[in-house]
Amino acid sequence: MAAPPHIPGDDARPVPGPIAILPEQVSLFVDAVESAGGQVAGLSTDTRGVIWLDPQGAEEFGEILTENPQLSWIQLPYAGVDAFADILKSSARPTLTVTSAKGAFAQPVAEHALMLTLALLRRLPLRLRATSWGDGTLGTSLYGLHIVIVGAGGIALELIRLLQPFGVSVTIVRRGSTPVEGASATVSTDRLDAVLPGADVLILAAALTDDTRGLIGEQQFGQMKNSSVVVNIGRGGLVVTDALVDALQTGAIAGAGIDVTDPEPLPDGHPLWSAPNVIITPHSADTPDMTRPLLARRVANNTRAFLGEGGFDGVVDPVVGY
Numbered sequence: 001m002a003a004p005p006h007i008p009g010d011d012a013r014p015v016p017g018p019i020a021i022l023p024e025q026v027s028l029f030v031d032a033v034e035s036a037g038g039q040v041a042g043l044s045t046d047t048r049g050v051i052w053l054d055p056q057g058a059e060e061f062g063e064i065l066t067e068n069p070q071l072s073w074i075q076l077p078y079a080g081v082d083a084f085a086d087i088l089k090s091s092a093r094p095t096l097t098v099t100s101a102k103g104a105f106a107q108p109v110a111e112h113a114l115m116l117t118l119a120l121l122r123r124l125p126l127r128l129r130a131t132s133w134g135d136g137t138l139g140t141s142l143y144g145l146h147i148v149i150v151g152a153g154g155i156a157l158e159l160i161r162l163l164q165p166f167g168v169s170v171t172i173v174r175r176g177s178t179p180v181e182g183a184s185a186t187v188s189t190d191r192l193d194a195v196l197p198g199a200d201v202l203i204l205a206a207a208l209t210d211d212t213r214g215l216i217g218e219q220q221f222g223q224m225k226n227s228s229v230v231v232n233i234g235r236g237g238l239v240v241t242d243a244l245v246d247a248l249q250t251g252a253i254a255g256a257g258i259d260v261t262d263p264e265p266l267p268d269g270h271p272l273w274s275a276p277n278v279i280i281t282p283h284s285a286d287t288p289d290m291t292r293p294l295l296a297r298r299v300a301n302n303t304r305a306f307l308g309e310g311g312f313d314g315v316v317d318p319v320v321g322y
Helices: 027-035 058-067 082-091 106-121 124-129 154-166 189-198 218-223 241-250 288-306
Strands: 019-022 049-052 073-075 097-099 146-150 169-174 185-188 201-204 229-232 255-258 278-280
Touching (some): 106 124, 106 154, 154 169, 185 189, 189 218, 218 241, 241 255
Parallel strands (some): 146 169, 201 229
């Protein structure tokens, strides 16, 4: 179900050459490049590829991209590239292929989303805070529910696979309406509000772009059942935070599991920390121990493509932002 590798046309094929690993060389990724037949070297006018490992270093990355027009392939470290979106858009050119980790971390992130979903339906936030026996009649089974997933990338596809044993129906909401394998229905984003009233679980697994920022706000929460739960393992900016707080406090939804927040990190004392029936994890759906070997595998695969063997995985469209 993974996206097929992308093979650039002859006029856009990257020019092979030395690959720099920045901002500093890490042995795991040096080994990945060299195992695929690539040459690792310091940044110079001979460099043709860059493996960029700092998810926060957008300014330095931008300078390197501007000062090195000879670069023909860039590998970024995360699935989301919103931190680099403006730079990529302004630097886009046919001879530069940009790849990210999108799809590479699908398994651990989908696993985390499933964990949050089950925990919320079983009211674990309430039980973990309890100091007395309480009401034992609360809790919902995942079996047979209607799941709405916003996004159609690797995480969504892996979620569909993980959810199959529960006999759920899955509606995918995506930029277009091309059917997604394994989903009961696929609709375009402009129909999001139409499918929300039937959602028992809303899972956000989309990229953050100008079009998706604030996608879920007061209007959307107001359309959902008060028994539904929301899980966000995409980006914090997909949700209007104040609206989420209000929805939790007023009981407009039954709970939320969020691995990403806006702002992030979520400040101490923020109302979300004390909101009822919420689980907050610190952007830990894919920890470094989980992702480093997966990113190394992506680097090796794309190094082979850079050298002319097969296609690239995780190609980024600088215009749409993912």
